[in-house]
Amino acid sequence: MPRAFGITSVAAGSVCLALAYGLAFTRRGVTAGPWLMVAGLAALSAGIIVLGAMREAKNRRMLWLTLAVVVVQLVAGFGFALAYPERNPQAPQLLLGLPVRTAVVLYGVGVLPLLVLPLVYALTFETQVTPPE
Amino acid sequence: MTPQTQAALTTQPPVVATMVLYFVAVAGIAWWATRRTRSVRDFFVAGGTIGLFPMAMAAMAASLSGFAFIGGPGLVYTVGIGAVYVLLPLSLTTSMTAWLLAGKLRALADSHGAYTIPDAIGIRYQSPAAQGLAGVALLVAVIGYLATNFLALGVVLGAVLGVSVTTGVWIGALVTLAYSVSGGALAGVYTDVLQGSVMAVASILVFALAMSAGAGTEGFAATIVPADPAFLGPFGKLTPMAALSLFFVFGIGALGQPHVLHKFYMLKDPARLRWYPMVMTIAMSLTVLLFVGVGLAVKALVVRGEMPPLGRADDATPAFLTQYAPSWLAGLVFAGVAAAIMSSVNAFLSIGAAAVTHDIPRALGRTVRDELRWGRLSTLVISLLAAAVASRSQAMVAFLGIFGYGLFASTLVPALAIGLSWPGATRAGAIASIGTGLAVSLVMESLAYMRVFTFPAGVTATALALVSSLLVFLVVSRLTPGTGGRTETRSRSKQ
Incomplete structure (x- = not known):
């Protein structure tokens, strides 16, 4: 079941990315392309994690939770940057020293997984990657 | 490098x-490793005897070329936050690589004696043809990568040692060749540990310097935003499509x-893989600090009028070091740049030699008898060929250099990264996707290089090749009967 979900997600992500690149050659690509890229990246990443990680029965809850976090941080982080253009580009609101939209992308998409994913990998390693003999 | 920067570096003892100290240390490691390289597995995979920390440091050093220290900061200076999309998927990619591939490849080494990446494809699909095709793709990419890396090494060594670029190319090539041919993977891994350490230390020190010099009293945002509002925007000066495309190519392509x-x-010990993403993520994060820090600092310094605008973006790091760093730190950074390039070159030489002596002959139904001797000879020939190209024709290097990352990504991500975890993957799907990646990369990159057409913003030949090979792999695998080969390989905690 997880494998079927994983490969379907990889396929859906690849199709979204192909559409995004295809649309880039047309005028509609300027608006629709980035959103398709975000959807494609989230689906592809989720599918890859499922294919790679979810093979054993134990610790699935933690992995599903991680998966949800990865999808949400990609969609919400990039989506926030795409959906809310800066109202005052010359003097934007700052968050941790950066314009808010930039801070959401850098800290949310870039820094948060730095702390979370390696830890989840280590915690789920015995059952997911190194199954018992 | 501008003549001023070059002169400033050359006159610094x-x-x-x-x-020179760095080269002496590399020679020492090579001498030690040569005495321990006795078999073909010693030569190509260090006999499977490496600990987690050296392995992660070697992976980090090999994955970061001179781009992290020279091209990257220049890209940040030019397009702002948009350049950071190259680094943004770092932790995602490291963990995905571990989940998808680390344990499985390690297990294939034990169960089937695999020691090349095309080996894993050949075993998974029970197909020497797929293995040979992957070997050809890797060989093409390796030659392109080697030529560009040798040229970059020549530029750095030429500037530091005060010799011509051609002489720099040959000094760098001969030093790398000496330890690659004699000590093989063992010398490669332990020089990588040295090289990775030099890179990390140099990056941390320069980052601290860049933060203090660049931020000034007002901070980066207050300095840069009024002068260039897009620079610190969420996609920098790139279009959203272009920035997200970088995330895709460097995030998924890294697999x-x-x-x-x-x-x-x-x-x-495969049980040590538990901590691989942690060690790798920390090492990579520290080593790419310079990439971001110097690019931002130079932009802020230029805006404040404390540094003249750069003539070329690639001068960001040398110009910053010349003006703000003590000469010993500049030396450490340039040793770090040379280290980054040499560690990548060493890894590429090993892959290219293995393709010539192992993967391609297997596809042709032949077995090379003394693989250790032929491996050394192939390393020598490939290296001399690439150095000769790098020293003779910069135009040829520029052309060959476009086939590298994209070829690796489009030929290996579907068939290897996805295929090792998906039982539905078939031999026909693997061969079709590797062929598609090879063809789309070569044709699209060549046409773009020759300016037959230009891609819209955000579209690159690498991205198109990767998407095409993914789709072809999935569709052909669905439409063709299963391979009946090894569908999944699990690592074992204790052998």
């Missing part, structure tokens, strides 16, 4: 001394970089 994946074969 500490810079030259640091570089198919053989010079990194190859290191998993070398690990002694």
Whole structure:
């Protein structure tokens, strides 16, 4: 079941990315392309994690939770940057020293997984990657 | 490098001394490793005797070329936050690589004696043809990568040692060749540990310097935003499509970089893989600090009028070091740049030699008898060929250099990264996707290079090749009967 979900997600992500690149050659690509890229990246990443990680029965809850976090941080982080253009580009609101939209992308998409994913990998390693003999 | 920067570096004895010291250390490691290289597995995968920390450091050093220290800061200076999309998927990619590939490749080394990346494809699909095709793709990419890396090494060594670029190319090539041919993967891994350490230390120190010099009293945002509002925007000066495309190419494409994946074969105890993403993420994060820090600092310094605008973006790091860093630190950074390039070159030489002596002959139904001797000879020939191209024709280097990352990504991500975890993957799907990646990369990159057409913003030949090969792999695998080969390989905690 997880494998079927994983490969379907990889396929859906690849199709979204192909559409995004295809649309880039047309005028509609300027608006629709980035959103398709975000959807494609989230689906592809989720599918890859499922294919790679979810093979054993134990610790699935933690992995599903991680998966949800990865999808949400990609969609919400990039989506926030795409959906809310800066109202005052010359003097934007700052968050941790950066314009808010930039801070959401850098800290949310870039820094948060730095702390979370390696830890989840280590915690789920015995059952997911190194199954018992 | 501008003549001013070059002159400033050449006249600094500490810079030259640091570089010479680094070469002496590399020679020492090579001498030690040569005495321990006795078999073909010693030569290509260090006999499978490497600990986690050296393996992760070697993977880090091999994956970061001179771009992290020279091209990257220049890209940040030019397009702002948009350049950071190259680094943004770092932790996602490291963990995905571990989940998808680390344990499986390591297990294939034990169960089937695999020691090349195309080996894993050949075993998975029970197909020497798929293995040979992957070997051809890797060989084409390796030659392109080697030529560009040798040229970059020539530029750095030429500037530091005060010799011509051609002489720099040959000095760099001969030093790398000496330890690659004699000590093989063992010398490669332990010089990588030295090289990775030099890179990390140099990056941390320069980052601290860049933060203090660049931020000034007002901070980066207050300095840069009024002068250039888009620079610190969420996509920098790139279009959203272009920035997200970088995330895709460097995030997903990194799953198919053989010079990194190859290191998993070398690990002694697979149970230690538990901490691989942690160690790798920390090492990578520290080493790319310079990439971001110098680019931002130079932009802020230029806006404040404390530094003249750069003539060329690639001068960001040399110009910053010349003006703000003590000469010993400049020496450490340039040793770090040379280290980054040499560690990548060493890994590419190993992959190229293995393709010539192992993967392609297997596809042709032949077995090379003395693989250790032929491996050394192939390393020598490939290296001399690439150095000759690099020293003779910069136009040829520029052309060959476009086939590298994209070829690796489009030929290996579907068939290897996805295929090792998906039982539905078939031999026909693997061969079709590797062929598609090879064809789309070569044709699209060549047409773009020759300016037959230009891609819209955000579209690159690498991205198109990767998407095409993914789709072809999935569709052909669905439409063709299963391979009946090995569908999944699990690592074992104790052998």
